[in-house]
Amino acid sequence: MFITFEGIEGCGKTTQLEMLRDHLEWKGKRCVVVREPGGTELGERIRNILLVMEDDTEGIEPWAELFLYSASRVQLVKNIIKPALEEGKVVLCDRFTDSTITYQGYGRGLDIDAIRCINRYSTFGIRPDVTILIDCPVETGLKRAWRRIKNSEGSPEDRFERETVRFHEQVRRGYLELAQKEPERIKLVDGTREISVIHREICDIIDKVI
Ligand code: Z5A
8 A cells, every 4th residue: 555645845744644654553554654855875865955955056947856856756666665565565655746746837837747747657657545635724834844943953944945935835726736636546634733633534544445
């Protein structure tokens, strides 16, 4: 089973993914947790370029950005996700192809059909069985992200945390449109509630599918 978590910055994906992993392991499932970009040696190096990039004076062109995310995904799918699924493990992935459609498509304005086509190649056709989309207003997500940065010494904001509110609004709109188009796969969860309440809803969704 392949489960992905999606949503705007600070929506609470990582928190909920870890809680779901604990729940599934408690039920005896073998889980593998990965994140995008990253999860492999090459992927982590690409993550550093994409998110940290302290000397960002040149900027990263949107198409270059798209191909870097895709390169990281190829390594992750081939080396980690595909083998784990073949061994019968549950793979929990923090962001996947929907992020590319919403961030590079809706956010940066790249052609969405082209992105879908590149996504098919970079995933070798592997698609999530279920996607948990945690939705919250942009201000809520950004406030949480900023609070987290303030509380963790030495971790500077990344390139996306420097983006405008308008950019994040477009990304959110993209997610909501995707959820409308694919309600079977994408489960929309209200992320404005208490962490434990959201966790219970996600467990119910996944327990039904599993
Ligand atoms: N990206 C892309 O452009 N194209 C692609 O194809 C892919 C990705 C795959 C990865 O950043 C960036 O790459 C991402 C999109 C882009 N950037 N953005 N935006 P990342 O992995 O470093 O960051 P992130 O994915 O955005 O996650 P995040 O900032 O770590 O947020 P989160 O995982 O959604 O939230 P969290 O870490 O679980 O929670 C954030 C804080 O809020 C934390 O202190 C929690 O304790 C708190 N929290 C969580 N839930 C709640 C609730 N319910 N109430 C109150 N407080 C809460």
